[in-house]
Amino acid sequence: MVDFLRFGFVTALTSIAFQFFSRWLALFTGLGKTLQTISLVCHLKEEHAVTGPSLIVCPLSVLYSWCNEIEKWAPSLKYLRLHISNFDRQGLPENLGDYDMVVTTYEMCKVSALSRVWSRQHFNLIVLDEGHKIKNSNSQISEAVRRVHAETRVILTGTPLANDLVELYALLNFLAPDIFTDVAPFAAAYDLSSNVVDRAKLEEASKVLDLFMIRRLKALVEKDMPKKIETKVICPLSNAQIFLYKAFLLKDLSLLSGESTGAKKAGALNNLIMQLRKCVNHPCIFSFAERNYDNCSLEHLVGDSGKLSVLDMLLRSLYKKGHRVCLFSQFTRTLDVIDDYCRMRGWSYCRL
Secondary structure, X not given: OOOHHHOOHHHHHHHHHHOOXXXXXXXXXXXXXXXXXXXXXXXXXXXOOXXXXXXXXXXXXXXXXXXXXXXXXOOOOOEEEEOOOOHHHHOOOOOHHHOOEEEEEHHHHHOHHHHHHHHHOEEEEEEEXXXXXXXXXXXXXXXXXXXXXXXXXXXXXXOOOOOOHHHHHHHXXXXXXXXXOOOHHHHHHEEHHHOEEOHHHHHHHHHHHHHHEEEOOHHHHOOOOOOOOOOOOOOOOOHHHHHHHHHHHHHOHHHXXXXXXXXXXXXXXXXXXXXXXXXXXXXXXXXXXXXXXXXXXXXXXXXXXXXXHHHHHHHHHHHHOOOOOOXXXXXXXXXXXXXXXXXXXXXXXXXX
16 A cells, blocks of 8 residues: 555645645544534634625435525525436526525436536535445546535545545545555455455555544443443343244255255255344244234233343333334334234334
């Protein structure tokens, strides 16, 4: 990997720190990213007399949240929500320079009809919310946001990289394209497909990342938040589950004994493990289960699953104490069971 710390990199970043706005580059992770960004724009406008638009690029799911936060915390800022579904009817915005903030989506950055808007407008600040979306430097989204002209670039993300230095390069290249110009050293230092892990270069990359990243942790932001307590409860299998569990294992006895080999074996093993995972949740996940669960009682629904039996005891105790509970499951059919269970108990619930 390039010896980043040997060509005046520290000196350059020290200079950046003192020139607060001229080249302020950072990664925000943690709590309050939206409010931090709005506060930054307000600070630049009110304290440093920096005028002109700042561009916020975010997923469509949080577009209106950004606008609501701006209206709530910075009503003095003039903003434009730029998300156009029909260009023929709505037309293109005339002058983005009249706004303090322009809030748009990643999809809008890719739209060819808006390419002129992005190319001719110069922004003081471009902020990528959920910026890990550009971790693939060759994706359409990544290429689109890199064409936007901005004095300062910021990435907001709460999602860590998946131990991939090439993805790290993509983010750093967006933030400082003049410094990070070659992906090859990053790829050569960490390549699990070739079993190559250069620990010295990993530590070097970590030091570089620390210079760019502002990280906020829950423990630092919410000091009064109680510590999370994790308790593992071992749930026994019911008779119905034991019967199905044995049936699955006996059916694939030759697979487990090692008689079959190759790719088919791997696929069959994955399928077997998935079926066993369903089995330990509840028998009624399988359509061929003997009992007619459409007309069964609450006692039968709970009794046929050791996991649901334990959960039933916990939920009844919590319900008496007035607690609220959030349940997660990877299986839609398991949510169906919880849905029926709550309805039979007469509890109000919301399923997402």
